[in-house]
Amino acid sequence: MGALTGRVAFVTGAGSGIGRASAIALAAEGAIVFVTDIDAPGGRETVAMIEKAGGQATFRGQDVTEEARWAELVQRVMDLYGRLDVLVNNAGIGTSGAITDVTLDQWNHQMAVNVTSCFLGIKHALPAMRTPRPDGRIGGSIINISSVAGLGGSAGMAAYCASKGAVRLMTKAVAMECAAARDGIRCNSVHPGIIDTPIWQKLDTSGALQAAVDPGANALDVKLIGAGAPVGHPGQPEDIAAGVVFLASDASRYMTGAELVIDGGWTAH
Ligand code: NAD
Numbered sequence: 001m002g003a004l005t006g007r008v009a010f011v012t013g014a015g016s017g018i019g020r021a022s023a024i025a026l027a028a029e030g031a032i033v034f035v036t037d038i039d040a041p042g043g044r045e046t047v048a049m050i051e052k053a054g055g056q057a058t059f060r061g062q063d064v065t066e067e068a069r070w071a072e073l074v075q076r077v078m079d080l081y082g083r084l085d086v087l088v089n090n091a092g093i094g095t096s097g098a099i100t101d102v103t104l105d106q107w108n109h110q111m112a113v114n115v116t117s118c119f120l121g122i123k124h125a126l127p128a129m130r131t132p133r134p135d136g137r138i139g140g141s142i143i144n145i146s147s148v149a150g151l152g153g154s155a156g157m158a159a160y161c162a163s164k165g166a167v168r169l170m171t172k173a174v175a176m177e178c179a180a181a182r183d184g185i186r187c188n189s190v191h192p193g194i195i196d197t198p199i200w201q202k203l204d205t206s207g208a209l210q211a212a213v214d215p216g217a218n219a220l221d222v223k224l225i226g227a228g229a230p231v232g233h234p235g236q237p238e239d240i241a242a243g244v245v246f247l248a249s250d251a252s253r254y255m256t257g258a259e260l261v262i263d264g265g266w267t268a269h
Pocket residue numbers: 012013014015016017018019036037038039042062063064065090091092093094113145146147148191192193194195196197198199200202
């Protein structure tokens with residue numbers, strides 16, 4: 001029996017990178033995983049990978065910025081499984097550029113995908129997690145994927161840092177609210193360092209971020225940036241997934257409002 005056998009986990013942005021690795025790792029511990037992503041082929045591929053490994057998962061398309069879709073999908077989880085135990089708010093994008101160059105549209109989109117998504121996910125997941133299971137128990141684990149960029153600033157990343165800092169403190173506020181409600185729901189944030197995922201290819205390579213990282217290179221190279229971590233290399237999505245499984249499981253039952261930093265020492269100096 002796995003650490004999460006019988007539990008149901010909802011993972012956003014699970015069609016790629018950290019979300020995919022987390023969905024696979026949660027399923028490997030016995031969870032039924034509800035995989036969502038705006039990228040349908042990616043999400044379906046994740047489900048196929050889980051099923052091939054003998055796990056259980058289902059995919060639904062979701063833009064995490066849309067409230068009606070959140071309501072619909074949480075209801076779908078309850079109709080299918082009658083419970084929701086774990087929510088991983090993982091979907092995210094990175095907007096780079098000097099703050100003077102970032103447009104209001106870019107800023108609003110960054111906040112919608114990285115911050116509003118967590119608000120909506122938590123808002124709609126809490127009533128489901130507070131629904132009694134067959135044994136009468138209530139509770140759950142909410143895991144918000146923030147970043148080392150939610151702990152400190154980086155040139156060319158003001159919008160992204162603002163979004164991840166907001167996720168960090170939303171996490172703590174929700175943790176306090178749930179603790180006060182004695183509802184057995186924990187809420188923690190994960191702070192990855194430089195992780196080798198496709199997000200780096202999607203970043204705008206012009207402007208302040210590029211200048212801050214490596215003025216000589218003509219593209220953001222995750223291996224090059226990751227080499228700047230004290231351990232000398234970037235992390236893999238599975239390194240973050242291991243933390244997600246820990247926070248989802250009862251092994252972390254006394255943790256709430258905490259920051260789990262997985263960064264190869266990036267923030268240790
Ligand atoms: P990724 O690009 O591989 O995966 C992100 C996923 O989110 C993609 O599948 C994408 O389709 C999905 N997504 C984007 N916009 C969406 C929307 N509106 N609705 C639903 N899904 C949407 O990137 P990743 O590196 O795996 O990032 C996952 C999370 O980890 C993000 O929140 C990111 O900010 C965070 N993070 C990543 C790193 C890193 O170095 N890779 C570091 C710190 C934090």
